[in-house]
Amino acid sequence: MSTRTRKRTAVIGGGMAGSAAAKKLIASGREVVIYESADGLGGRARSWHRPEIEPDVGINLMYVSFYKLMTELISEYGLESELVKLSSDIYISDRGRAIPLSPDSPLSPLTYKHVSLRDRLAFLRTTIKQVRDKSRIDFFDPIKAAQLDDGLSAADWGYQQMSRRGFDFMLRPQVEGFWNFASEDASAVHAKGLLAWMGGSSFYVFRNGMQIIAERNAEGAELRLAHEVTDVQLAGARLRVTAGPVGGDPATETFDELVFATPAPIAAKLTAALPTEIVGGDARRFLESQRYEPALSVSYLVDVGGLPSEAHIVAGGPGDQPLRNMITYPRTVRDERGRAVDKLLVFAYPGRANTRRLLGLPPEEQFAAVLPWLKTLWADFSGEAEPFHVAERPYGFPIPAPGRYRQAVEVMKQQGAPVVFAGDYFNSPTTEAALLSGFRAAEALMRAD
Ligand SMILES: Cc1cc2nc3c(=O)[nH]c(=O)nc-3n(C[C@H](O)[C@H](O)[C@H](O)COP(=O)(O)OP(=O)(O)OC[C@H]3O[C@@H](n4cnc5c(N)ncnc54)[C@H](O)[C@@H]3O)c2cc1C
Structure with missing residues (x-):
């Protein structure tokens, strides 16, 4: 006779989001299996090593x-000695002529000669305003970011604060230097967040490599590394996951619950066969509409x-x-x-x-x-x-398109057992945001306990 009482949960994708979800689910007493197509955890935050x-x-x-969140995890796992501090000197270049614009020095913008004095002052004024508003500005948590995500792009907003040249040389390079997406395509929250939070940060x-966080978070989970999930089906009241090594024989296992923690287009493809009662229309549209740079x-x-x-x-x-x-x-x-x-x-x-x-x-x-x-x-x-x-x-x-934070909040509110989603596409392309989305996805499953 079966005495199975622990819920069995599969996490598909062992990046920062998936391993964070695993941590919470393990703590709740679940049996957790992580499928990861790479040969180690960490996803985009996984480093490479060269011994020389x-x-x-x-x-x-x-x-x-x-x-x-990452600060708390570093302290919980005693990883302080793993950290190497870097200098954050930023230079912004005009066709090869680079001038420092260091966020560490409050007066640095005043000496930045690629733009007019009027723009330098406008930049300082805007920065001071965002720093004052800091507690409201958050590009990790969509619940907070949604309140500021008024449909304006970073470029729309920036051009309201200073001249086009001022924005193109002082703020655009910082937004695009971090994330590569065009300021025209990204929510204004990203420009505001950078100004509010970067100055004085270490x-x-x-x-x-940062994957140590994912590895510690996943302790206690069963790992199926180098296993790519290729199919997910509903099987009665349970969910059937098919996965296997690339080029090898796939195997099938069944679970009570699933966390999809892959990039959004992969999650959309893998959940295509699941009925609307399990993956609702809003979630499906949200996943399908995410674009990546x-x-x-x-x-x-x-x-x-x-x-x-x-x-x-x-x-x-x-x-x-x-x-x-x-x-x-x-x-x-x-x-x-x-x-x-x-x-x-x-x-x-x-x-x-x-x-x-x-x-x-x-x-x-x-x-x-x-x-x-x-x-x-x-x-x-x-x-x-x-x-x-x-x-x-x-x-x-x-790409956090203008308005995307609002959609993310709706999808987050609606999600629950037996299938939830996690990933940086709910928030911003940062490891911190990925961790938060993983924790939130686990909490959404646990609400049904
Ligand atoms: C070049 C670059 C530099 C960056 N620099 C920084 C930085 O300095 N600081 C910072 O905070 N953030 C940085 N980021 C952003 C950060 O790396 C990501 O936001 C974060 O790692 C995303 O985590 P995730 O778990 O949401 O997704 P991912 O890391 O993409 O995890 C998804 C996982 O799913 C796995 N997977 C996919 N398909 C399948 C499948 N079918 N079956 C099984 N597994 C599957 C993938 O292999 C992957 O491990 C950078 C990103 C890039 C690209």
Whole structure:
């Protein structure tokens, strides 16, 4: 006779959102299985490692001091010693001439000579206003963000605050430097949030990659790594999940509940066969309407002195750019004879059109195409660089279209057992937002207990 009383829950997708959901569900006494198509947890926040660089920071996923949930998890798991502090010097470039606009220094905007004094003052005024309003501005929590998501795009709003040139050189580069989507396509909440929260914040990377948070959150779950879910069906009162290793034999298991924590288009596809009583029309439309800006990170090693160190150099100006931004880190490299050599590790992120064009090409072609664009951000760059690493994220950044936060809140309110959704597409493309959406999805399942 079966004595099964614990609910059995599958989490599909072991990124930040899925593993956060797993943490809460395990704590509620459920038996949790995580399916993850990659060979490790962490999703987009998973780093890569190259033993020849020290310290190893992989894809440079940053944790920012105002991430509340992540700060709590770092403390709960005792991970403080994993953190490496970075400088947050921002330079904004006008066709290769880069000038610092550091969010750490309140007076830095006044010396930013690519725009008029009137715009510098307008930028300062707008920043002060957003900082004063800080407690209302939140781009992690859609419930708060929805109240400010009045249908204006970041560009619409920015052009109301200062001249077009002022916005294009002082605020657009910061929004697009972080997320790559066009300011015309993203809710004004993102521009307001950056101004309110970035100044005075500290930035960190995890010494061995941010996936450690996902790994700790998932402790106690059964992991099916390198297992891609290919089909989900209703089977009586339960849900049947088919998954298998890529190219291997799929297997089927049944569950009481499911958390879909993949990017939205994959969740939409996997739930297509489920009836409306389980995935309602609003949720389905929401999933299907999410668009993503892909990301491509191409890194090089260059000699010290060729570029500023610990700098985030971003393209100013309207429209798409050949190269959106680059980030430089000092790194000690072991050469082929094991000797330590000081270098700069430079991560270059192409603009939107170039990213789409270069995704999936052989790395030699990606390195060769991106290298000349470094001069569009730093005209004096010598052009000498050793190709180092390429990382591709086809589902890079979900685009928070104006009004999307309001829709997200409606979908969140309606969701409940036996199927819920989690992911950064409910909030903003940040790990903090993904964690919050995972916790909320688990709570939505637990409401039925
Ligand atoms: C280049 C880049 C830089 C970034 N930098 C930062 C930063 O500095 N700081 C920051 O806070 N955020 C940053 N982000 C954003 C952050 O990485 C994401 O917002 C966050 O990691 C999203 O987590 P998620 O769990 O919602 O989705 P994901 O991480 O995409 O997780 C979804 C998981 O589902 C798995 N999956 C997909 N399909 C299936 C399937 N069929 N079966 C099983 N598993 C499946 C995927 O492999 C993946 O692991 C960056 C993003 C990019 C692209």
